Structure formats: structure tokens, C-alpha cells
Amino acid sequence: MSTAPQSLSTAHEGLLSERAAGIKQSAVRDVFELSLDPSLVSLAGGNPYLQLLPLEKIGAISQRIITEQGPEALQYGSGLGTEQLRTQILDVMAAEGITNVKLEDVVVTNGSQSAQDMACKVFCDPGDTVLCEDPTYVGALNTFEAYQVKAREVSTDDHGLIPEALQARITQLRAAGERIKFLYTIPNFNNPSGITLATERREEIVKICREEGILILEDNPYGMLRYEGEAAPTLRSLDPENVIYMGSFSKIFAPGLRIGWAAVPTHLFRRFYLAGEAVALCPPTLNQMIISAYLQEHDWKSQITKYNDLYRSRRDAMLDALEKHLPVEVSYTRPEGGFFIWLTLPQGIDTYELLQLGVKAGVIFIPGAAFSPSGQADNKLRLAFCAVDEATIAEGVQRLSALLATAIEANAS
Ligand SMILES: Cc1ncc(COP(=O)(O)O)c(C=O)c1O
Numbered sequence: 001m002s003t004a005p006q007s008l009s010t011a012h013e014g015l016l017s018e019r020a021a022g023i024k025q026s027a028v029r030d031v032f033e034l035s036l037d038p039s040l041v042s043l044a045g046g047n048p049y050l051q052l053l054p055l056e057k058i059g060a061i062s063q064r065i066i067t068e069q070g071p072e073a074l075q076y077g078s079g080l081g082t083e084q085l086r087t088q089i090l091d092v093m094a095a096e097g098i099t100n101v102k103l104e105d106v107v108v109t110n111g112s113q114s115a116q117d118m119a120c121k122v123f124c125d126p127g128d129t130v131l132c133e134d135p136t137y138v139g140a141l142n143t144f145e146a147y148q149v150k151a152r153e154v155s156t157d158d159h160g161l162i163p164e165a166l167q168a169r170i171t172q173l174r175a176a177g178e179r180i181k182f183l184y185t186i187p188n189f190n191n192p193s194g195i196t197l198a199t200e201r202r203e204e205i206v207k208i209c210r211e212e213g214i215l216i217l218e219d220n221p222y223g224m225l226r227y228e229g230e231a232a233p234t235l236r237s238l239d240p241e242n243v244i245y246m247g248s249f250s251k252i253f254a255p256g257l258r259i260g261w262a263a264v265p266t267h268l269f270r271r272f273y274l275a276g277e278a279v280a281l282c283p284p285t286l287n288q289m290i291i292s293a294y295l296q297e298h299d300w301k302s303q304i305t306k307y308n309d310l311y312r313s314r315r316d317a318m319l320d321a322l323e324k325h326l327p328v329e330v331s332y333t334r335p336e337g338g339f340f341i342w343l344t345l346p347q348g349i350d351t352y353e354l355l356q357l358g359v360k361a362g363v364i365f366i367p368g369a370a371f372s373p374s375g376q377a378d379n380k381l382r383l384a385f386c387a388v389d390e391a392t393i394a395e396g397v398q399r400l401s402a403l404l405a406t407a408i409e410a411n412a413s
Contacts, residue, residue: 018126023146031355034364041396043318043383044364046191046339048251052310054298058254061293065286077285079277081108081261085288088295089261093247095301096223098237101245101263107273108283112221112248112260116140118275119182119217119244120147122268129178130217131169133161135342135371135380137191137219140184150178151373158333160197161185163204170212182215182244187235189222189338192371192382196336199232206239221248221260224304226337227312241265244272249291251339252304257287311339317390318383321397327405339386342368344379345404348411351381354403363399 004012035042065073080086086106093101109115116139124130126148132140134153144151152173155165166183173180183205187197197205209216218235236245248260264272294300318341322332326343333342345351351367358364368380383400385393 019146019148023142031364031366034359039362040359041363041392041399042388043385043393043396043400044366045387046384047387048255048339049307049310049386050254052306053254053303057298058290058294061297062286062290065289065293069289073286073289075285077282077288079107079282080273081106081283082285082288082292084292085259086261088292089247092252092295093245093263096220096234097231098234098245098263100237100240102266105263105266105269107262107264107269107276108288109246109260109262109276110280110283111250111255111258112219112246112262113139113143114276114280115244115246115260115262116143116184116217116219117146117279118262118272120144120149121275121278122271123181123215124149127179129173129180131166131180131183131214132373133185133190133193134374135190135192135368135377135382136184136373137186138370140219141371141373144184149181151184152178152180153372153374153376154183156193156195158195160187160190160195160201161205163201163208166205167208167212170208170214180212180214182217183209184217184219185235186219186222187232188220189225189335189340191222191338192340192366192368193342194333194335194338194340195342197232199230202232202235202238206235206242210239210242216243217246218243219246221246221251222338224252225308225311225339227308227315229336236263241267244268252307253291253294253300257284257291259283259287259291308337311337311386314385314388314390314393315341317393318385318397321394322401325398325401327401327408329408330404339384341383341385343381343383345381346408346411347379349407350378352378354381354407357403357407358400361399361403363396363403365400 031044035045086103089106120143124147129150129152131154132151133156141151154169155162189196216235236243245263329346331344355367366382368377
């Protein structure tokens with residue numbers, strides 16, 4: 001509750017930048033508050049299941065770092081990140097098949113979220129255009145909005161971005177006088193759709209962007225969380241000069257540490273990292289040291305395998321429950337990895353309104369509109385299978401299915 005007198009609060013409203021006036025709390029945040037109610041089944045949050053981490057070991061590592069290297073760990077550090085972690089990030093990327101990045105091209109960031117912010121700061125003026133999938137990550141849409149950038153959707157299907165649609169969209173937007181700066185894409189297990197860009201489309205997407213003079217911002221926090229199928233090459237490995245790659249420890253280790261990174265084409269690197277330094281001075285030294293020790297002292301690849309086993313069985317539990325209980329009018333994606341399944345309901349059902357009924361019925365999800373640059377996703381919703389166990393998933397899907405059946409019947413009449 002504000003304690004400022006009414007007149008002062010009105011005066012301050014008048015001081016707000018145009019940018020700030022456009023910033024709003026995301027629906028994911030709204031629902032986050034609700035998800036704390038233990039009587040509800042939350043299929044909303046994309047929180048990694050941290051109970052599976054070797055917490056005692058991480059506790060011992062943290063204590064050791066502070067007692068033995070406290071003055072360094074608690075000090076300001078380089079804006080680039082520690083050299084040790086940047087070197088280890090090369091190994092993490094190599095595990096994803098990215099072997100064409102040099103140490104000098106890696107900057108540690110405050111999560112991949114801040115790398116998105118840095119990219120906007122470096123490349124976008126108000127009124128510029130960026131291209132993206134529809135649906136796409138709500139945090140990126142919020143960043144675009146904060147920089148007063150137009151987020152324009154490119155058509156997708158079950159195999160991700162459609163290259164011909166990308167080409168046509170670029171031509172159309174340019175004819176309308178728009179200045180396109182980059183394509184923001186989540187090629188692996190998109191948040192929220194769970195869809196992965198088909199291998200054979202990747203070369204084409206990269207080629208179109210390069211020829212059209214449009215950068216690619218490749219956001220890949222879920223790439224290593226694959227439960228079936230073959231990994232496709234990252235866009236960065238296909239075109240190191242035209243792709244800024246964003247990685248994160250949030251989903252493969254711990255989001256609370258707020259550590260991610262960007263691999264930036266050499267000729268853009270200085271500008272990119274200076275933009276980050278201007279916001280945060282440096283990524284947190286202690287957290288980088290904890291991650292470095294974790295990567296060094298723990299078998300982190302086996303840990304990811306453990307995670308993948310757990311998430312696979314949760315995904316399967318959700319797909320089974322959807323198959324069994326969902327009304328036939330509802331379609332859904334079948335992700336090979338990541339955290340999310342995307343449901344499409346008949347036209348005319350607004351999932352934002354449905355969420356209020358969901359709270360009463362004891363199940364919550366994220367309404368689709370939050371993720372849609374075009375505003376065409378009112379009849380869609382996102383479910384997350386990462387954070388709760390199989391029995392809870394089954395219960396949540398049953399509650400949701402009953403709710404959807406009622407809504408579909410009401411919508412048809
Ligand atoms: C696609 C995508 N990009 C970026 C982020 C943010 O990641 P980080 O915690 O590294 O900032 C998320 C988090 O959910 C995400 O889903």
C-alpha cells in the first residue's frame with residue numbers, strides 16, 4: 001500500500017517514462033502468488049525440481065568458498081564473469097554440440113533474462129521490430145515492451161518456425177517500413193509450446209536471417225533437458241557470426257543463483273558486454289564460484305541424466321492423463337523435452353476467465369494470452385509438468401479436464 005499523499009502519487013505518475021508506463025506484471029507472476037496455496041494443484045509454474053540436487057554437497061561447497069575464499073567471493077568481480085566459469089561454460093556448450101565458441105566470446109550474465117535485456121539495449125531503438133514465435137517466452141515479451149520494441153510473430157507449426165513464413169514476414173514488414181533488428185527464438189522445447197524447431201529447417205532459418213541482415217537471438221535454457229529423440233544442431237553452431245546464443249544454469253542447476261551466459265559474435269562482443277556492465281557491474285562472484293565448484297566436483301552430466309529421467313516420467317504422466325481425461329475438442333503438444341505442454345481449446349473460450357474457475361476447482365495453469373505477441377492465444381493455455389509428482393499431475397489434469405468439459409459445453413450452447 002502506498003503511503004504517499006494522493007497529490008504526490010499523481011505528480012509521480014506524471015514523471016514516469018513512457019517505457020515504465022508500458023511495463024506490467026506478467027500473468028506468470030500473478031499466478032505465482034496463487035500457486036502458494038497448498039490446496040491447489042499448480043500446473044502453472046515452470047520451476048525446476050531442485051529437491052533432486054545434492055543440496056548437502058552444495059551447502060558444503062558454499063561454506064567452504066566463503067570461509068576459505070571469502071574476500072574474493074564477496075568482492076566485485078569482472079563484468080565478463082570469472083575466467084574459470086567462462087572456461088567451464090565452453091564445456092557445457094560442448095556437451096550440447098557447440099564447439100565453435102572462443103573464451104573471448106563468452107560473457108556471464110544475470111540469467112539469460114538479462115542477456116535478452118542487453119541485446120535489446122544494444123540493438124533496439126523505440127519503434128524497432130523484432131521477430132519471434134507465437135507463442136513465445138513471456139519474459140522476452142516483457143523486455144521487448146520495456147524497450148518499446150514491436151514484437152512481430154512469425155508463423156509456426158508443430159515443427160517450429162516455418163522458413164517460408166519467415167521470409168514472407170520480413171518482406172511484408174519491410175514493405176510497411178518496419179526496421180527489423182533480430183529474430184528471437186527458442187528452438188528447443190519452446191516455453192510455452194514445448195515445440196522444437198525441426199533439424200532440416202535450422203539451416204534455412206539461419207540462411208534467411210543472414211541474407212536479410214537480421215541477427216538471431218537463440219535462447220536455449222532447456223536444450224539439455226531432452227527426454228527422447230536426437231538433439232538438433234544449435235543455430236549458433238550453424239552460424240557463429242550472426243547468432244547470439246543465450247544459455248542458462250537456471251534449468252540445469254539452480255535459477256536462484258541467477259547465472260546465465262551469452263556467446264556473442266566476436267565483432268559485437270565489446271558492445272554487448274559493456275551494456276551488461278552498465279546495469280549490474282558484474283554477475284555475482286559468489287554464485288559463479290559455487291557453480292564452478294559444482295561443475296568441477298559433482299558429476300553434473302549424470303545429474304542432468306537424473307533430471308531427465310524424472311522429468312520424462314512426469315511428462316509421460318501428464319500426457320497419459322491428458323489422453324485419458326481431456327475432452328476430444330482440446331488438442332495439445334507432445335514435447336520431446338523441456339517443461340511445458342500447450343493446450344488449444346475451441347475458439348470462444350477465454351482461458352483467463354477459465355483460470356478464475358480453475359482456482360475454485362483447485363487447479364491452476366497459465367492463460368495463453370500472456371505468451372502471445374499477436375494476442376491470438378485467448379483459447380490456449382500452458383501446463384508445466386516439471387514441478388509436481390506424477391500423482392499430483394494426474395489429479396490436476398482430472399480437475400482441469402472436468403473444468404474444460406463444462407466450459408466447452410457452455411461455449412457450444
Ligand atoms: C525461454 C526462456 N528464456 C529465458 C528464461 C529465463 O532464464 P534465466 O533464469 O536464465 O534468466 C526462461 C525462464 O523460464 C525461459 O523459459
